[in-house]
Amino acid sequence: MKPAPFAYVRPLSIAEAVAALGEHGSAGRIIAGGQSLGAMLNMRLVAPKVLVDINRIAGANSIEKDRTGIRVGATVRQSDALRHTDLNATPLIKEALPHVGHFQTRNRGTICGSIAHADPSAELPLALLVSDGAVELRSKRGTRIVAADDFLVSTLTTARREDEMVVATLWPSAPARSGCAFDEFAIRGGDYAIVAAAAQVSLDAPGNITSIRVGLAGVGERPILIDTSQLIGDKPSDGVAEEIMDRARRSIEPISDMQASAEYRTHLAGIFARRVFDAAIRRAQEGASRV
Amino acid sequence: MFEVACDASIPVRVTLNGVAREGLASPRMQLADFLRHVLRAYGTHVGCEHGICGACTVLIDGRAVRACMIFAIQVDGMDIRTVEGLAASPDELTALQAAFKKHHALQCGFCTPGILMSCTQFLAEHPAPTEAEIREMLTGHLCRCTGYKGIVEAIKEVAAAKSGA
Numbered sequence: 001m002k003p004a005p006f007a008y009v010r011p012l013s014i015a016e017a018v019a020a021l022g023e024h025g026s027a028g029r030i031i032a033g034g035q036s037l038g039a040m041l042n043m044r045l046v047a048p049k050v051l052v053d054i055n056r057i058a059g060a061n062s063i064e065k066d067r068t069g070i071r072v073g074a075t076v077r078q079s080d081a082l083r084h085t086d087l088n089a090t091p092l093i094k095e096a097l098p099h100v101g102h103f104q105t106r107n108r109g110t111i112c113g114s115i116a117h118a119d120p121s122a123e124l125p126l127a128l129l130v131s132d133g134a135v136e137l138r139s140k141r142g143t144r145i146v147a148a149d150d151f152l153v154s155t156l157t158t159a160r161r162e163d164e165m166v167v168a169t170l171w172p173s174a175p176a177r178s179g180c181a182f183d184e185f186a187i188r189g190g191d192y193a194i195v196a197a198a199a200q201v202s203l204d205a206p207g208n209i210t211s212i213r214v215g216l217a218g219v220g221e222r223p224i225l226i227d228t229s230q231l232i233g234d235k236p237s238d239g240v241a242e243e244i245m246d247r248a249r250r251s252i253e254p255i256s257d258m259q260a261s262a263e264y265r266t267h268l269a270g271i272f273a274r275r276v277f278d279a280a281i282r283r284a285q286e287g288a289s290r291v
Numbered sequence: 292m293f294e295v296a297c298d299a300s301i302p303v304r305v306t307l308n309g310v311a312r313e314g315l316a317s318p319r320m321q322l323a324d325f326l327r328h329v330l331r332a333y334g335t336h337v338g339c340e341h342g343i344c345g346a347c348t349v350l351i352d353g354r355a356v357r358a359c360m361i362f363a364i365q366v367d368g369m370d371i372r373t374v375e376g377l378a379a380s381p382d383e384l385t386a387l388q389a390a391f392k393k394h395h396a397l398q399c400g401f402c403t404p405g406i407l408m409s410c411t412q413f414l415a416e417h418p419a420p421t422e423a424e425i426r427e428m429l430t431g432h433l434c435r436c437t438g439y440k441g442i443v444e445a446i447k448e449v450a451a452a453k454s455g456a
Contacts, residue, residue, distance in 0.1 A: 008364055
């Protein structure tokens with residue numbers, strides 16, 4: 001199908017983009033890579049009056065690194081991020097990216113766009129949540145930083161106000177002796193995940209768990225974190241891994257749809273939570289994350 | 292700020308397969324439709340129109356991209372390559388096209404232009420790909436005729452010949 005008619009504006013700075021959003025409100029819609037929005041426009045699932053194309057904003061495609069982590073600008077393409085060595089400091093994003101769409105859609109799709117879109121099965125919102133990352137929002141009123149857990153509200157719904165633009169996502173650096181892993185189950189390579197799981201763990205010198213974040217996507221209206229606070233201080237073992245599997249299954253109430261039954265999703269959630277936990281622990285023990 | 296009303300058509304200039312071309316497009320015109328209906332370059336096929344099937348894949352500034360998920364107005368000034376630009380003349384085949392023919396890597400041919408454009412970027416970046424890498428790249432394309440085996444064989448043969456194996 002073809003999109004409903006829309007007007008087109010092309011800001012050349014973030015100030016111009018937020019001015020356009022301020023002017024058009026809910027009738028305006030930002031397009032970055034367009035790999036989700038393009039399909040929704042073509043199918044007329046959305047029909048904005050004005051499309052705000054941010055692709056030619058100078059500097060919006062930059063990746064900046066400091067001691068605390070990396071800042072990924074609004075138009076950084078997924079394929080560029082995958083190749084960028086600065087992202088080795090935040091390995092979970094690199095673990096997640098090969099699962100995002102296909103190389104042909106990663107060539108155009110952006111990191112920030114996927115997170116702003118907030119599909120409940122998408123990989124990057126889950127990776128940001130498990131990384132304990134945040135979203136930088138800007139409007140004419142100013143800039144605010146919203147933690148991923150607060151930003152991701154529900155299916156295709158975020159804490160972004162209608163005059164705000166996602167100008168960057170913020171990914172904290174992984175601490176020493178840490179490991180991460182990402183895995184998912186999908187019918188076809190590149191499809192949205194039926195269940196996706198991510199883990200980020202760190203260990204102290206004797207090998208006990210000092211921090212642990214394990215999350216799931218595809219099992220509810222938004223990606224979730226499993227409550228693992230009681231496992232801090234434990235030594236990784238089969239028992240701990242089984243505890244993760246149980247907790248994963250108890251933390252979710254998935255729906256049944258044409259792709260998978262709720263029962264099957266619950267089964268997969270346990271398997272994949274354990275799988276990413278085991279892989280993250282192994283990498284932390286090896287002293288460095290793969291990448 | 293550059294603004295175009297929803298009912299306006301504006302000139303869009305691209306370099307299509309090395310030749311400067313210009314045509315009119317309204318904001319909602321997909322690049323795939325601009326190529327076919329305005330520039331009359333029918334080599335690019337349109338399948339699903341939501342980024343899944345890969346038939347409309349073209350190279351934009353050297354990168355394989357879905358032409359149904361980007362609007363013509365967004366590519367003003369850019370370099371576009373389509374299947375028409377691969378061989379030097381209409382009665383010639385590139386090594387990749389010849390290998391597709393030899394290995395029966397197409398039957399109806401609807402998906403082929405998009406696959407060839409993906410392969411162009413893929414082989415430039417992966418001169419000696421593994422079969423797993425080839426199949427991963429092909430997840431971005433639907434072919435309902437071949438079962439992909441001939442396509443994989445054709446790509447492997449061309450890569451092996453180029454990398455001197």
